Amino acid sequence: MTLDARIGLRLGSLDLQVELTLHPGEVVALLGPNGAGKSTVLRCLAGLAPIDDGRISIDGAAVDDPATGAFVEPEDRPVGFVFQDYALFEHMSVIENVAFGLRARGTAKGEARERAGEWLERFGLTEYGTQRPGSLSGGQAQRVALARALAPNPRLLLLDEPLAALDVGTRAAVRRDLRQHLATFDGMRLVVTHDPVDAHALADRVVVLEAGRVVQTGTLAEVTARPRTRYVADLVGVNLVAGDVAEGVLTTPTGARVVIADALDGPALATIRPHSVLLGRGEATGSSARNTWHGAIVDIDRMGERVRVVIDGDLALTAEITAAALDDLQLRLGDRVHASVKATDIEVVPE
Amino acid sequence: MPVPALALAIVAVAFFALPLVGLIWRAPWSNAWTYLTADTALVALRLSMVTSLCATALSIVFGVPLAWLLARVDFPGRGAVRALCLLSMVLPPVVGGVALFFALGRRGLVGQYLDQWFGITLPFTTAGVVVAQTFVAMPFLVITVEAALRQLDPRLEDASRTLGASRWYTFRRVTLPAIRPALTAGAVLAWARALGEFGATITFAGNFPGTTQTMPLAVYLSLETNPEEAIVLALLMIAISFTVLVGLRDRWFGAVGRPVQVAA
Numbered sequence: 375m376t377l378d379a380r381i382g383l384r385l386g387s388l389d390l391q392v393e394l395t396l397h398p399g400e401v402v403a404l405l406g407p408n409g410a411g412k413s414t415v416l417r418c419l420a421g422l423a424p425i426d427d428g429r430i431s432i433d434g435a436a437v438d439d440p441a442t443g444a445f446v447e448p449e450d451r452p453v454g455f456v457f458q459d460y461a462l463f464e465h466m467s468v469i470e471n472v473a474f475g476l477r478a479r480g481t482a483k484g485e486a487r488e489r490a491g492e493w494l495e496r497f498g499l500t501e502y503g504t505q506r507p508g509s510l511s512g513g514q515a516q517r518v519a520l521a522r523a524l525a526p527n528p529r530l531l532l533l534d535e536p537l538a539a540l541d542v543g544t545r546a547a548v549r550r551d552l553r554q555h556l557a558t559f560d561g562m563r564l565v566v567t568h569d570p571v572d573a574h575a576l577a578d579r580v581v582v583l584e585a586g587r588v589v590q591t592g593t594l595a596e597v598t599a600r601p602r603t604r605y606v607a608d609l610v611g612v613n614l615v616a617g618d619v620a621e622g623v624l625t626t627p628t629g630a631r632v633v634i635a636d637a638l639d640g641p642a643l644a645t646i647r648p649h650s651v652l653l654g655r656g657e658a659t660g661s662s663a664r665n666t667w668h669g670a671i672v673d674i675d676r677m678g679e680r681v682r683v684v685i686d687g688d689l690a691l692t693a694e695i696t697a698a699a700l701d702d703l704q705l706r707l708g709d710r711v712h713a714s715v716k717a718t719d720i721e722v723v724p725e
Numbered sequence: 726m727p728v729p730a731l732a733l734a735i736v737a738v739a740f741f742a743l744p745l746v747g748l749i750w751r752a753p754w755s756n757a758w759t760y761l762t763a764d765t766a767l768v769a770l771r772l773s774m775v776t777s778l779c780a781t782a783l784s785i786v787f788g789v790p791l792a793w794l795l796a797r798v799d800f801p802g803r804g805a806v807r808a809l810c811l812l813s814m815v816l817p818p819v820v821g822g823v824a825l826f827f828a829l830g831r832r833g834l835v836g837q838y839l840d841q842w843f844g845i846t847l848p849f850t851t852a853g854v855v856v857a858q859t860f861v862a863m864p865f866l867v868i869t870v871e872a873a874l875r876q877l878d879p880r881l882e883d884a885s886r887t888l889g890a891s892r893w894y895t896f897r898r899v900t901l902p903a904i905r906p907a908l909t910a911g912a913v914l915a916w917a918r919a920l921g922e923f924g925a926t927i928t929f930a931g932n933f934p935g936t937t938q939t940m941p942l943a944v945y946l947s948l949e950t951n952p953e954e955a956i957v958l959a960l961l962m963i964a965i966s967f968t969v970l971v972g973l974r975d976r977w978f979g980a981v982g983r984p985v986q987v988a989a
Contacts, residue, residue, distance in 0.1 A: 465905070
């Protein structure tokens with residue numbers, strides 16, 4: 375199961391030129407700012423927006439190829455789509471929503487309901503089967519949307535901002551839930567998001583889209599260490615530190631300690647923005663920053679006037695400083711440095 | 726609610742209520758039963774019911790696809806086509822009837838071929854009544870359904886397609902149920918318009934008891950010969966329409982889905 379897509383599409387002010395390959399069983403996050411064309415890429419893959427040029431093939435078979443005129447209608451593609459805000463059918467019950475894809479593909483009513491019932495059970499929704507989607511919470515509605523998309527057994531699952539509709543309070547729980555359910559699906563998964571925390575939680579690999587072009591692909595760690603554009607650096611290239619929080623301190627699996635300002639307990643993900651990281655030569659001499667880690671410089675990446683310095687030590691971390699600061703400190707590869715961050719500069723979300 | 730607005734609203738209610746009160750005030754209650762059970766009344770009532778329901782059915786069958794075309798398909802001259810289809814709402818019905826006559830009459834543009842090839846004659850027949858009523862009633866359904874289609878989240882139809890539903894299955898199982906309140910409202914408006922239709926009917930279909938003399942025509946005719954009968958027939962029409970409008974309002978308009986919006 376592979377997806378090969380070369381998408382060329384002009385739509386209003388958007389000029390989309392995207393090449394994308396998904397490997398079997400892979401979860402890829404499509405990241406990018408608003409208007410970059412992320413949702414349009416999903417619509418092209420699903421057949422909801424025919425492409426102008428290029429070629430989209432699933433398992434080698436062309437589903438959209440303007441050069442040969444081949445076009446497979448959305449209903450005939452092995453693609454499941456979870457829409458932003460979920461687009462559940464309000465005039466049907468939850469179980470009818472989940473059974474819809476089976477019914478539309480010709481499964482008899484009784485069998486469709488039975489199989490939909492199994493999906494509801496798997497997603498912990500059995501008790502909501504007869505309710506209308508409007509009465510569900512955001513997290514429940516998302517599970518219904520996911521069950522509905524998976525019920526017809528697609529090979530490629532597309533998720534458009536699956537967490538954007540949720541408030542901060544439920545987001546973490548739903549994200550964890552979504553990760554578990556996505557893990558049970560063995561096809562290809564493509565998740566559109568603009569949040570690196572979501573990408574970290576859900577995806578093996580990220581593809582960053584800006585103004586209709588792919589600007590970078592790789593693992594999140596690779597992208598963080600060497601972002602190629604300003605956007606990637608600011609919004610994608612952040613340090614994500616996973617660990618367990620107890621008494622205001624997050625402890626990583628390798629034993630590094632991160633003092634945080636938020637009151638929470640249990641597994642959590644800390645976001646440390648590279649420009650919040652202060653660097654100094656040698657050993658720390660004391661400051662108001664609650665966090666200080668030591669390490670060696672393993673990479674220096676100049677982006678104009680800004681420089682990203684990758685440090686490996688107590689905690690693997692990327693710092694962003696000015697080129698002038700780099701020169702003042704005379705930092706070179708292999709130098710021992712200390713990195714400090716104020717606890718209040720660290721965002722933490724439960725995981 | 727601000728007091729001036731409330732006062733104006735009350736005036737508006739009175740404006741609609743007073744003519745009804747006037748009719749009730751002048752109604753010959755002692756003879757009412759006689760007039761109601763007279764042949765003219767029963768025949769006209771039956772004809773009105775049959776023709777207005779047929780016109781409503783035709784309005785739905787052709788009007789829903791037309792609304793879909795206007796709401797969803799982007800084609801050059803769409804504005805002009807919409808204006809053309811809604812023209813009969815503002816046209817004096819008598820003019821509409823005359824125009825229908827030129828188009829579908831026995832010597833009409835299309836009517837001559839209907840007559841020659843198929844032996845179908847529309848003017849001065851019950852079918853002609855239905856045609857005249859549909860002509861004036863369908864636009865009410867079209868604008869209501871078009872507005873609902875425009876408000877419908879297009880992603881619902883997209884979701885249906887990605888779940889394996891064809892365009893037709895999507896239309897039947899997703900689009901139609903989602904716009905059902907608007908469709909009901911539009912159908913009721915169209916039916917009410919068809920039931921009250923007068924001008925186009927009398928010019929296109931004439932005024933023959935039993936075949937083309939609907940209630941409004943019977944009322945108009947008896948105003949000249951027997952005003953008492955006219956008042957009774959008018960009150961009967963009002964009672965039927967009022968009952969249907971009140972009954973449907975509670976059952977459909979408010980309860981189901983989002984509030985129905987009728988385009989201006």
